[in-house]
Amino acid sequence: MLKLYDVEVASRLLLGTARYPSPAILGEAVRRSQAEIVTVSLRRETAGGKSGGAFFELIRKLGVHVLPNTAGCHSVQEAVLTAKMAREVFRTDWIKLEVIGHHDTLQPDVFGLVEAARILTDEGFQVFPYTTDDLVVAEKLLEAGCRVLMPWCAPIGSAMGPVNAMALKTFRAHFPEVPLIVDAGIGRPSHAASVMELGYDAVLLNTAVAGAGDPPAMAEAFSHAIAAGRLAYKAVPLEPRDMAVPSTPVIGKAVFS
Amino acid sequence: MTFIINGEEQQVAAATLADLLLALDYEGEWLATAVNGELVHREDRAGFKLGERDRIEILSPMQGG
Secondary structure (H helix, E strand, C coil): CEEECCEEECCCEEEECCCCCCHHHHHHHHHHHCCCEEEEEEEECCCCCCHHHHHHHHHHHHCCEEEEECCCCCCHHHHHHHHHHHHHHHCCCEEEECCECCCCCCCECHHHHHHHHHHHHHCCCEEEEEECCCHHHHHHHHHCCCCCEEECCCCCCCCCCCCCHHHHHHHHHHCCCCCEEEECCCCCHHHHHHHHHCCCCEEEECHHHHCCCCHHHHHHHHHHHHHHHHHHHHCCCCCCCCCCCCCCCCCCCCCCC | CEEEECCEEEECCCCEHHHHHHHCCCCCCCCEEEECCEEECHHHCCCCECCCCCEEEEEEEEECC
């Protein structure tokens, strides 16, 4: 089981709810992913509009934990207010904290992130910070009260997979006791399996499933890959070697010449 | 009075935040409101008096990653 703040879940996949072809496909993808946590957001509602209500009902019927985000926030003030409004709507202290610092890469503004994390923790929030693989920033986030860290492995929606596996490895080694979730940049199930093999506790993804040709099938593929990666990590994989090592023993081999 | 509602200037006859939501047909337990950058809780809307050119944000759930 994976414990995130005071909640325990069996699934190590956190799934985003954006960009699906239809609400029905989103629902089916969540079911087949076996995810127990989904991310959601908030946007301006139009007068008389009921779209937010329909989505709210859809999520409620899925019976999963909800992790609201502050996506699109570029300042501490915006992120903090959005988090408070999300708590009002979704009635959870959980917040996936995003403070975006760069338009092209959607790289987090790590200075604003740490400041917002401190403010929100003081207000009773349980913060899931979307951060980089920078160790010093991660230390500051822990000091600010975060009990989970979510480093990216590549820019959001890029589908590149882990571009710096070494940094992720170091990050894991440096924070052995902190639940670590790779958030952003995953494109394929093999990417998810590879970070799970490094010992990451979970993976958060969205576009890789929503943008696939068959999102529910891809959701299931990710579920298998993440479970396989976790099992492999627990089984202790071999380290790569530079030279060949025969797998078949040579002792007792027949000599024909 | 004139308000800035979700970024757009509008004239609405409303003394409180609850009046304004009613006048504009905003309804639902899933709405969150803020005035001038501060959250206004659901239960405080009826007693929250609005002023000229107050900036009002009305948000609802949507898909997110």
